[in-house]
Amino acid sequence: MLKNDTFLRALMREPVEYTPVWMMRQAGRYLPEYCATRKHAGSFLQLCKNTELATEVTLQPLERFPLDAAILFSDILTVPDAMGLGLYFAEGEGPKFERTVRTEADVAKLFVPDVGTELKYVTDAVSSIRKALDNRVPLIGFSGSPYTLACYMVQGGSSSDYREIKTMMYARPDLLHRILEVNTLTVIDYLNAQIEAGAQAVQIFDSWGGSLPYGKYQEFSLQYMARIVAGLKRENDGRRVPVIVFTKGGGQWLEDIAAIGCDAIGLDWTTDIGEARRRVGDKVALQGNFDPVALFAPPAAIEAEVERILTSYGGGTGHVFNLGHGISQFTNPDHAAALVAAVHRLSRKD
Numbered sequence: 001m002l003k004n005d006t007f008l009r010a011l012m013r014e015p016v017e018y019t020p021v022w023m024m025r026q027a028g029r030y031l032p033e034y035c036a037t038r039k040h041a042g043s044f045l046q047l048c049k050n051t052e053l054a055t056e057v058t059l060q061p062l063e064r065f066p067l068d069a070a071i072l073f074s075d076i077l078t079v080p081d082a083m084g085l086g087l088y089f090a091e092g093e094g095p096k097f098e099r100t101v102r103t104e105a106d107v108a109k110l111f112v113p114d115v116g117t118e119l120k121y122v123t124d125a126v127s128s129i130r131k132a133l134d135n136r137v138p139l140i141g142f143s144g145s146p147y148t149l150a151c152y153m154v155q156g157g158s159s160s161d162y163r164e165i166k167t168m169m170y171a172r173p174d175l176l177h178r179i180l181e182v183n184t185l186t187v188i189d190y191l192n193a194q195i196e197a198g199a200q201a202v203q204i205f206d207s208w209g210g211s212l213p214y215g216k217y218q219e220f221s222l223q224y225m226a227r228i229v230a231g232l233k234r235e236n237d238g239r240r241v242p243v244i245v246f247t248k249g250g251g252q253w254l255e256d257i258a259a260i261g262c263d264a265i266g267l268d269w270t271t272d273i274g275e276a277r278r279r280v281g282d283k284v285a286l287q288g289n290f291d292p293v294a295l296f297a298p299p300a301a302i303e304a305e306v307e308r309i310l311t312s313y314g315g316g317t318g319h320v321f322n323l324g325h326g327i328s329q330f331t332n333p334d335h336a337a338a339l340v341a342a343v344h345r346l347s348r349k350d
């Protein structure tokens with residue numbers, strides 16, 4: 001039995017005593033204890049692949065702040081790495097792949113990896129984290145969306161304009177659809193393996209779906225996320241495993257996203273959460289949507305911003321407080337503490 005299931009109840013729009021909160025990238029470089037463990041591991045990827053250390057960093061933010069959920073420490077790019085593309089992190093440059101998927105021949109070679117062997121280190125981490133959490137709070141598993149994974153696979157790394165993948169989309173949509181097909185089958189296996197290992201909710205990170213034009217978003221990103229939602233095991237320990245879909249920059253498509261069968265939509269900070277609630281009605285819960293850059297302001301300003309978001313949402317259940325994107329590595333941890341405390345204190349007043 002979970003000691004604190006507020007997060008799961010809010011996602012299912014069941015009554016809650018206060019608004020639960022977690023932060024995207026809550027385990028990361030803004031915490032000195034994370035930097036110390038990462039140094040000990042050698043590299044970020046070695047940290048992800050070491051069960052004991054991945055467990056340790058997952059729990060670090062929970063030791064500091066009374067967060068209502070833990071998130072598996074890993075990365076979305078473990079999936080293309082398992083497809084043999086060779087993930088590495090060049091110092092100061094972000095993620096890169098040794099091989100890209102651009103030509104007809106590259107696409108023909110692409111395969112659905114055996115998740116049970118190639119990504120066993122991830123499911124081992126899930127089991128180990130569940131044990132270490134001892135039912136304190138629920139554990140969130142996650143994956144990249146098929147389109148967001150494809151962005152890194154085609155580009156070979158991060159990009160400012162996604163020129164290669166978008167050119168493929170316009171010139172050879174058949175090739176991109178084939179990549180998305182392989183990614184979709186892989187993500188279904190991957191998330192189901194995380195759920196079987198103990199993940200109590202899952203989030204699909206569609207970080208780059210918001211860069212697509214209207215219509216193309218539905219065809220190249222949302223359609224595939226709908227297939228994932230339909231393909232997931234939805235029960236664990238006798239409870240429903242809620243699915244959160246986070247399309248960064250997806251605020252204009254909320255009705256479409258709410259229609260794919262997910263339980264919650266993650267919002268970035270550009271959308272008014274009260275208006276979002278009116279648009280989706282009681283179809284889904286909402287997660288968000290504090291601008292992570294506002295964490296650089298003094299605690300009084302952070303509290304005012306928390307209050308604005310809680311007031312806009314309008315009380316009751318169905319809201320999971322979060323940042324609108326990952327926390328910056330330059331954030332002062334005391335400011336993150338102020339955010340978490342403000343969410344709990346101000347939402348209990350309702």
Ligand SMILES: Cc1c2[nH]c(c1CCC(=O)O)Cc1[nH]c(c(CCC(=O)O)c1C)Cc1[nH]c(c(CCC(=O)O)c1C)Cc1[nH]c(c(C)c1CCC(=O)O)C2
Binds near residue numbers: 023
């Ligand atoms: C696009 C994406 C990635 N990874 C992820 C996304 C989707 C969310 C988003 O849009 O930000 C998701 C992710 N990455 C990480 C987590 C762990 C769980 C958590 O605490 O939220 C999660 C959920 C750890 C990480 N993933 C990464 C770090 C920093 C690596 C380090 O310690 O050096 C962490 C803590 C590396 C990473 N991984 C990725 C990038 C672009 C980078 C480099 C950017 C950066 O340096 O912040 C790909």
